[in-house]
Amino acid sequence: xxxxxxxxxxxxxxxxxxTIEGLGRETLIxxxxxxESFIDVGHREIKKVPLLRGKTVVNLFFESSTRTRTTFEIxxxxxxxxxxxxNPLRLSTSKGETVLDTVKNLEAMHTDLFVVRHSYSxxxxxxxxxxxxxxxxxNAGDGRHAHPTQAxxxxxxxxxxxxxFQNLRxxxxxxxxxxxVARSQIHALNTLGVAEVRVIxxxxxxxxxxxxxxxxxxxxxxxxxxxxDVVIMLRLxxxxxxxxxxxxxxxxxxxxxxxxxKLAHAAEDVLVMHPGPINRxxxxxxxxxxxxxxxxxxxxxxxxxxxxxxxxxxMGGQSTRRED
Amino acid sequence: xxxxxxxxxxxxxxxxxxTIEGLGRETLIxxxxxxESFIDVGHREIKKVPLLRGKTVVNLFFESSTRTRTTFEIxxxxxxxxxxxxNPLRLSTSKGETVLDTVKNLEAMHTDLFVVRHSYSxxxxxxxxxxxxxxxxxNAGDGRHAHPTQAxxxxxxxxxxxxxFQNLRxxxxxxxxxxxVARSQIHALNTLGVAEVRVIxxxxxxxxxxxxxxxxxxxxxxxxxxxxDVVIMLRLxxxxxxxxxxxxxxxxxxxxxxxxxKLAHAAEDVLVMHPGPINRxxxxxxxxxxxxxxxxxxxxxxxxxxxxxxxxxxMGGQSTRRED
Amino acid sequence: xxxxxxxxxxxxxxxxxxTIEGLGRETLIxxxxxxESFIDVGHREIKKVPLLRGKTVVNLFFESSTRTRTTFEIxxxxxxxxxxxxNPLRLSTSKGETVLDTVKNLEAMHTDLFVVRHSYSxxxxxxxxxxxxxxxxxNAGDGRHAHPTQAxxxxxxxxxxxxxFQNLRxxxxxxxxxxxVARSQIHALNTLGVAEVRVIxxxxxxxxxxxxxxxxxxxxxxxxxxxxDVVIMLRLxxxxxxxxxxxxxxxxxxxxxxxxxKLAHAAEDVLVMHPGPINRxxxxxxxxxxxxxxxxxxxxxxxxxxxxxxxxxxMGGQSTRRED
Numbered sequence: 001x002x003x004x005x006x007x008x009x010x011x012x013x014x015x016x017x018x019t020i021e022g023l024g025r026e027t028l029i030x031x032x033x034x035x036e037s038f039i040d041v042g043h044r045e046i047k048k049v050p051l052l053r054g055k056t057v058v059n060l061f062f063e064s065s066t067r068t069r070t071t072f073e074i075x076x077x078x079x080x081x082x083x084x085x086x087n088p089l090r091l092s093t094s095k096g097e098t099v100l101d102t103v104k105n106l107e108a109m110h111t112d113l114f115v116v117r118h119s120y121s122x123x124x125x126x127x128x129x130x131x132x133x134x135x136x137x138x139n140a141g142d143g144r145h146a147h148p149t150q151a152x153x154x155x156x157x158x159x160x161x162x163x164x165f166q167n168l169r170x171x172x173x174x175x176x177x178x179x180x181v182a183r184s185q186i187h188a189l190n191t192l193g194v195a196e197v198r199v200i201x202x203x204x205x206x207x208x209x210x211x212x213x214x215x216x217x218x219x220x221x222x223x224x225x226x227x228x229d230v231v232i233m234l235r236l237x238x239x240x241x242x243x244x245x246x247x248x249x250x251x252x253x254x255x256x257x258x259x260x261x262k263l264a265h266a267a268e269d270v271l272v273m274h275p276g277p278i279n280r281x282x283x284x285x286x287x288x289x290x291x292x293x294x295x296x297x298x299x300x301x302x303x304x305x306x307x308x309x310x311x312x313x314x315m316g317g318q319s320t321r322r323e324d
Numbered sequence: 325x326x327x328x329x330x331x332x333x334x335x336x337x338x339x340x341x342x343t344i345e346g347l348g349r350e351t352l353i354x355x356x357x358x359x360e361s362f363i364d365v366g367h368r369e370i371k372k373v374p375l376l377r378g379k380t381v382v383n384l385f386f387e388s389s390t391r392t393r394t395t396f397e398i399x400x401x402x403x404x405x406x407x408x409x410x411n412p413l414r415l416s417t418s419k420g421e422t423v424l425d426t427v428k429n430l431e432a433m434h435t436d437l438f439v440v441r442h443s444y445s446x447x448x449x450x451x452x453x454x455x456x457x458x459x460x461x462x463n464a465g466d467g468r469h470a471h472p473t474q475a476x477x478x479x480x481x482x483x484x485x486x487x488x489f490q491n492l493r494x495x496x497x498x499x500x501x502x503x504x505v506a507r508s509q510i511h512a513l514n515t516l517g518v519a520e521v522r523v524i525x526x527x528x529x530x531x532x533x534x535x536x537x538x539x540x541x542x543x544x545x546x547x548x549x550x551x552x553d554v555v556i557m558l559r560l561x562x563x564x565x566x567x568x569x570x571x572x573x574x575x576x577x578x579x580x581x582x583x584x585x586k587l588a589h590a591a592e593d594v595l596v597m598h599p600g601p602i603n604r605x606x607x608x609x610x611x612x613x614x615x616x617x618x619x620x621x622x623x624x625x626x627x628x629x630x631x632x633x634x635x636x637x638x639m640g641g642q643s644t645r646r647e648d
Numbered sequence: 649x650x651x652x653x654x655x656x657x658x659x660x661x662x663x664x665x666x667t668i669e670g671l672g673r674e675t676l677i678x679x680x681x682x683x684e685s686f687i688d689v690g691h692r693e694i695k696k697v698p699l700l701r702g703k704t705v706v707n708l709f710f711e712s713s714t715r716t717r718t719t720f721e722i723x724x725x726x727x728x729x730x731x732x733x734x735n736p737l738r739l740s741t742s743k744g745e746t747v748l749d750t751v752k753n754l755e756a757m758h759t760d761l762f763v764v765r766h767s768y769s770x771x772x773x774x775x776x777x778x779x780x781x782x783x784x785x786x787n788a789g790d791g792r793h794a795h796p797t798q799a800x801x802x803x804x805x806x807x808x809x810x811x812x813f814q815n816l817r818x819x820x821x822x823x824x825x826x827x828x829v830a831r832s833q834i835h836a837l838n839t840l841g842v843a844e845v846r847v848i849x850x851x852x853x854x855x856x857x858x859x860x861x862x863x864x865x866x867x868x869x870x871x872x873x874x875x876x877d878v879v880i881m882l883r884l885x886x887x888x889x890x891x892x893x894x895x896x897x898x899x900x901x902x903x904x905x906x907x908x909x910k911l912a913h914a915a916e917d918v919l920v921m922h923p924g925p926i927n928r929x930x931x932x933x934x935x936x937x938x939x940x941x942x943x944x945x946x947x948x949x950x951x952x953x954x955x956x957x958x959x960x961x962x963m964g965g966q967s968t969r970r971e972d
Binding site for chain 1: 696718925928949
Binding site: 366367368369371390391394395397402600601621622624627628 | 701702703704730732734736749752753754756757758759
């Protein structure tokens with residue numbers, strides 16, 4: 001995964017949104033500020049702005065995800081776009097070539113924006129590389145690589161409550177190794193200048209040399225959560241249980257599940273976040289998920305505004321410039 | 325199933341539409357009169373009114389029903405709403421808790437109205453109880469409990485042809501025991517002051533003490549249809565055949581299937597209705613379904629206007645007041 | 649398949665679009681000219697015209713086809729129609745009667761236009777015969793019978809590059825026997841006065857007495873492609889391989905797959921077309937599909953404009969008259 005430059009137009013404006021790696025602080029701030037302006041739309045009598053009227057947005061989910069697809073669909077419709085939902089699971093998409101034939105055909109229909117989810121890392125970039133200039137790609141999750149819109153809504157939610165990132169300590173807990181969400185969060189948090197980013201996980205669920213991503217690894221929740229300002233829990237993919245990566249659900253919950261007891265080690269006004277959907281009693285206790293520290297539903301709300309922001313920016317409806 | 329009060333806002337306007345039980349005559353009349361005003365929309369060049377523009381309606385069908393979902397989708401689009409169709413069958417919704425997580429997430433996206441169908445009685449009420457004030461719920465069928473929009477379109481269709489309910493005799497024929505449609509129809513017909521409501525079914529398909537619902541039970545079609553003004557046939561759920569509730573399809577048709585012979589016992593200008601989809605030759609003969617007395621397709625047409633009316637009213641687009 | 653007259657209103661305007669057989673040259677030209685006027689819409693900032701605003705278009709695909717359904721959905725939305733997608737595969741549609749009940753119910757909802765795909769030849773005509781006057785039917789492919797919108801976008805694409813049909817030689821290559829696309833193409837090309845239409849296929853994939861359709865049959869690519877101006881490749885249905893109609897994929901490709909070698913026998917500026925989706929290396933070599941002669945993606949682009957044209961015309965948004 002190289003060539004972050006391909007996310008920009010020649011004039012320096014953002015054209016695709018594939019990964020946070022390689023984006024500068026100004027670009028991220030622009031996305032957050034634009035999202036701020038869309039928060040208000042969700043409270044209006046008529047929740048619509050005409051920015052993408054007459055544009056065709058294609059939700060192209062090779063990997064199924066009702067929840068994420070729905071947020072993009074709502075965001076696009078609030079921008080007044082026409083939305084086409086495609087779930088080409090049944091297509092023989094085992095060959096990358098066939099995926100490209102699919103998107104080239106869709107592009108030939110004069111569609112404007114593809115929201116792509118795919119189980120292969122790099123799929124969104126591959127598609128972007130083969131699209132003509134007028135089509136923008138937004139990555140809605142590719143393999144273990146990146147889930148940049150999720151990371152942006154997460155930092156947006158943090159900023160709502162803790163605007164001073166320079167003094168912030170954030171811990172990400174769970175299966176860092178396989179998580180595209182964690183990877184994008186780490187890039188976003190570091191680019192925005194967060195004081196400290198920790199990852200907490202058993203050794204089997206951490207990448208080797210994880211420190212090179214700019215994080216401090218912990219294997220113990222009590223130590224890792226000490227004085228932390230924000231805890232981001234990851235969803236445990238239950239299929240990991242079948243391998244030898246986790247001993248048992250009960251043991252995982254005992255060691256890494258977020259309970260009020262463990263949370264007591266964090267800062268008093270700690271924020272608790274989770275990308276959803278949550279596994280209650282597995283990676284997070286219901287008392288915490290539904291408790292006063294939880295921002296889980298705020299994340300969902302902000303996801304609409306942040307995705308509106310990103311779609312509007314890459315479609316040229318809002319200007320942003322690459323910093324030099 | 326208690327707390328019908330929860331269907332109303334504090335100011336007495338209708339906020340949810342979960343069940344007809346507990347609604348007063350004025351509320352039902354308001355729904356019918358508002359539907360009347362929408363009938364015209366279906367005949368216009370441009371079949372759209374702007375009442376719900378910028379609102380997001382979510383069709384949340386835990387139980388699959390293409391037909392009913394389509395009528396709600398068309399009704400919402402004619403009100404200019406944005407519509408999201410979700411069929412969360414694959415979600416692990418065996419625990420009520422997970423259903424609530426699903427709807428809380430959807431609500432966090434600033435959606436405005438959920439149209440809910442679920443195989444559990446009380447599901448729509450449960451969801452309504454956990455939603456914040458700004459979200460309205462319309463019950464599109466919950467288990468064996470209620471299907472109130474179907475009942476409203478049925479009484480609307482009757483009123484079009486027989487506005488004088490006080491002298492009307494209506495018979496509902498079929499599997500009363502398992503039918504949410506019948507239960508809602510009985511409440512609507514009695515609340516609107518129909519002179520007599522009969523139910524006709526074998527004993528195995530009638531609830532015990534069915535008279536307490538305000539109906540007269542019959543086990544014989546000839547007697548039950550005598551001088552009746554409206555016959556409402558219920559769809560026979562074919563899975564009932566596998567139990568011992570019905571001896572055979574042929575025997576059921578012989579005893580309870582609606583034929584022109586049996587219909588001869590009814591009033592000369594009897595109206596024949598069925599919520600659809602019909603099982604031709606099982607509960608109704610094709611000669612009757614397609615014959616001059618049949619209003620089956622009128623019911624479908626009216627379903628759009630009645631659902632527009634109910635969605636507009638609960639969203640505050642039309643005012644109605646709870647009678648004291 | 650008789651009664652092409654049923655495609656017209658009493659005043660001679662086109663009401664359904666079921667088959668090209670029986671349509672006159674003027675009608676086809678009117679469709680092509682109207683499509684021409686819609687090509688521009690795909691390049692606008694706001695890709696929408698208000699012709700079908702407030703109309704309800706139902707995509708009724710009894711046979712699944714994401715690609716074709718998407719083009720109709722995009723075309724309808726660019727005409728500002730409301731679109732309902734239905735894929736009634738699960739319905740018990742083995743009896744024609746049930747299909748009719750389905751469409752009669754949809755019609756009762758005051759829908760305006762059905763786009764119908766069905767695996768039975770004649771399904772779209774059957775539905776049209778049972779619809780009331782205000783509903784139009786567009787055939788999106790019925791069995792082996794016809795796929796008239798595909799044929800119209802094909803002749804539209806040819807006309808863009810070779811407006812002089814009188815001197816044009818066109819070859820259709822592949823499984824003519826089972827192809828609704830080929831059948832419609834042959835009618836369109838002959839009606840528009842193309843000089844010569846050839847079909848190239850093994851004997852097992854040609855109808856008996858194919859000459860009666862107005863074509864010249866060839867069994868050899870070198871002879872059939874000699875001096876040809878346009879080659880239309882058909883998609884090979886892989887299920888044919890299981891019968892004895894084709895010896896093997898490799899042998900088929902050797903004999904009938906379109907390669908640059910074989911293409912050298914055609915006119916120097918030959919146009920290569922394919923309705924898609926293509927089987928690379930089976931009926932067409934990637935070098936040809938992606939090469940300078942290929943119009944495959946132009947066909948997709950034109951498909952939107954042609955389907956907009958046909959939907960607008962049958963809905964009365966554009967006038968066309970049956971020639972006498």
